Amino acid sequence: xxxxxxxxxxxxxxxxxxxxxxxxxxxxxxxxxxxxxxxxxxxxxxxxxxxxxxxxxxxxxxxxxxxxxxxxxxxxxxxxxxxxxxxxxxxxxxxxxxxxxxxxxxxxxxxx
Numbered sequence: 001x002x003x004x005x006x007x008x009x010x011x012x013x014x015x016x017x018x019x020x021x022x023x024x025x026x027x028x029x030x031x032x033x034x035x036x037x038x039x040x041x042x043x044x045x046x047x048x049x050x051x052x053x054x055x056x057x058x059x060x061x062x063x064x065x066x067x068x069x070x071x072x073x074x075x076x077x078x079x080x081x082x083x084x085x086x087x088x089x090x091x092x093x094x095x096x097x098x099x100x101x102x103x104x105x106x107x108x109x110x111x112x
Contacts, residue, residue: 002029004072006063008104010038010082013059017070032066034059038082047088053095056083060100077104 003026004017017030036059041052048056060077067075083092084106097103 001074002070002072004067004070004075006060006067006075006077006102006104007080008036008056008060008078008083009080010036012036013056013063015063015067017067017072030066030070032063034062036082042086045087046085048083048086048092053092056092057096057099060096060102060104064100064102075102077102079104079106 001020002017003020004015006013006015012033013036015030015032016028018026019029020026036052036056038048038052038056041048041055043049064075064077079093083089083104086092093104
């Protein structure tokens with residue numbers, strides 16, 4: 001069975017796909033990266049600007065579609081501090097869910 005982890009960070013959205021066949025150790029099969037460039041998208045109030053959100057949605061759309069095309073059965077999607085700490089985090093996560101069909105989770109800073 002193919003499992004995927006999509007790590008959405010300040011620079012890229014990176015998808016790692018792993019084959020979890022029962023008879024072998026988990027083996028990576030694919031890695032796909034798309035630029036988010038969120039580091040350049042913050043406003044003075046700590047929110048991600050519209051262009052940054054658009055890049056984010058595009059990167060996540062491309063990687064989620066790739067996961068589906070590859071036959072990934074389970075996909076774990078997480079955002080890092082760039083989205084977690086943004087003042088408009090909830091709006092960004094809601095837009096990602098509406099436009100990509102996935103709702104990313106995030107870890108507390110000390111767990112990340």
